[in-house]
Amino acid sequence: MSARSYTVAFEGVDAHLVEVQCAITPGMPAFSIVGLPDKAVSEARERIRAAMNALAIALPSKRITVNLSPADLPKEGSHFDLPIAIALLAVLDIIPKDAAETTLALGELSLDGTLIPVTGALPAAMTAARENRRLLCPAASGPEAAWVGATEVIAPLGLTEALRHFTGQTPISPSQPGEVIKDDSLKDLRDVKSQYRAKRALEIAAAGRHHLLLIGTPGSGKSMLAARMPSILPPLTPEEALETSMIHSIAGLLDQGGISRARPFREPHHTASMPAIVGGGRRAQPGEISLAHNGVLFMDEFPEFTRNVLETLRQPIETGRVLVSRANAHVSYPCKFSLIAAANPCRCGFMYDPAQACARVPVCGKEYLDRISGPLMDRLDLRPEVPPVEFQDLDRPADGETSATVAARVARALVFQSKRFAGAGDIRTNADLQGKQLEEVATPDAEGRELMLMAAEKFNITTRGYHRILRISRTIADLDESPEVLGPHVAEALSYRIVRENE
Incomplete structure (x- = not known):
């Protein structure tokens, strides 16, 4: 039997x-x-x-x-x-x-x-x-x-x-799909006063899935900017929604069987352990970087994360996958996310303010940001400074662009990329470009090449940094609806790379 x-x-x-x-x-x-x-x-x-x-x-x-x-x-x-x-x-x-x-x-x-x-x-x-x-x-x-x-x-x-x-006594009707969950918590980019340069960097990061580091004094609006990133991102495609929901299903995060078309936005605390960020535990569960797949991972107080956690981000950022290896399990999870990291310029945060800065300036700033290793910093594409907002700007009515306006430009840029990379396998955005494909679509004109050569010699840009500047330039060109990468696109891309002494 x-x-x-x-x-x-x-x-x-x-x-x-x-x-x-x-x-x-x-x-x-x-x-x-x-x-x-x-x-x-x-x-x-x-x-x-x-x-x-x-x-x-x-x-x-x-x-x-x-x-x-x-x-x-x-x-x-x-x-x-x-x-x-x-x-x-x-x-x-x-x-x-x-x-x-x-x-x-x-x-x-x-x-x-x-x-x-x-x-x-x-x-x-x-x-x-x-x-x-x-x-x-x-x-x-x-x-x-x-x-x-x-x-x-x-x-x-x-x-x-x-x-x-x-047994055929009482047949059960097949289940129907759950509801599409609507995200009504999106915040408008117009709420952020001033900070036009940081907003532009946020737009570029959204349009090409680039990684972003915001450095500024406490209260300058870094967290406000990051929280508004989902409002300028397009909804998940059906394929992306299924990919993301499968990871959330394994983690038990799907509510009442509903699937969301909003891109994930994960913001772990800086005290989070390595298994919580990367994945692991008894059953090798997905971590925050996998739960942010096809979305945004916001890491506030970036230098305060432990060194082990920061260094384990390097390979997932580069490959878009993470391998969780344990004694009884070797599990691979996808983790193509846009990282937004926020940091103060120094431990006290007031290095740029002579009235409040400590006596160890500028040594304290170098020591604090040196917690972010050179190889990891090299993987952060955009690094704009976020200066304090002037008090007179706070009293003025909001005059910046709304999230809807910026989201429309981002959507058009992503449409260009989807058409460009149709049939290219895992390549969906400019951040995925590698090798020959990067050269084919992101090689700048003569003015741009000359500018890149001068910057590489003067600032000792690494090969990885050089390729990341090309990807950013291609995204800026897409936002301008330009078929070619021109000199001004390269110049803007270079302006978002904060130069450190160890680069």
Whole structure:
């Protein structure tokens, strides 16, 4: 007597198919789960016993063995409860075996048989669609899984409803996708008085997914500027929304199965640990840089983050992926984000104000910003200073551009890039340009090349810095709707690179 059902084991955003084999054989009564289960999976047998008892189903006084295949793949999480229960009901001939075999299930069982929502319903639905199976999941997870659209999603409230569905007594209608969540918290860029240069840098960063470092005295508006970045970014494309939502599904951040088209905006505190920023923990969960995929990562008080955290940002910034390596897991997450870092010019923050600066100026400023290593600083494309706002400017009515006006220019620039990079694989914005493609689309005219050569010799610009200036110049040209990168575009790009002594 044997039967099987199917579920998934998560490895990052990838959901690997797992075959749940259940056999009942003569012998001493026992209930064993094998196939490299963790503690939560091993405890499933007690939850299943109680749930079966609540349904008035008596388990036979024989040996019940459940094998999770492939046996060498680690199985973690409580979502194995439901597929094990489905395989057990099939081997007892309570539900048809063919129905169990054509179903991919995930869900946690409570002791009374109701189903508790679990994380990862969206990537599980992707695997179910790929394997041409229906998905069985808790009712609360159904709207999230239904966004895939390529597979039938059955979402019962409990094991009783699932049993009645499989036996044809009370069929359950397929779940419908959850609502698109509207973000009504966007703040207008016009609220920021003065700071026209910093606003322009913010616009360039949004138009090309460049990384931005804002340096200024306390209260100059750095956090206000960063908080308004989402208001000038276009909505996520359907492909980007699915990518981002899969990561948020693994992290359990999707609310009521709804998917947001707004770009993520993550702002971790400077006391956050390395696993919180990069990813990790017991199940190698995604960190803040992955949760900010296709969006913005704002790191205020940038030099106050620990050195280990700052240095681990270098490779993800360059490659757009992060590898979380642990003793029992090696998981890769996407993390293409726009980094906005904010820092004071020195520890006290008033290096540029003679009336308030300490006696250690300018040594204190150099020591403070030296917490940001040269290689990391080289990866920050735009580095405008954010000076204090004059009091007379605070009394004036807002006269800058609204977020809607800036967002329209950013959207047009991104349309140019999407057309330019159509069919170019992972390249979506100017920040992704590398090698030959960078030379083809971002090589400036004669005036721009001469300016770049002079700047490289005078300021000792690194090769990485040179390529980043080319990318910024290409973005500025896109904002100007110019097919070529001209000298003024290169000049503006160079003006946003703050020169440090160690560069």
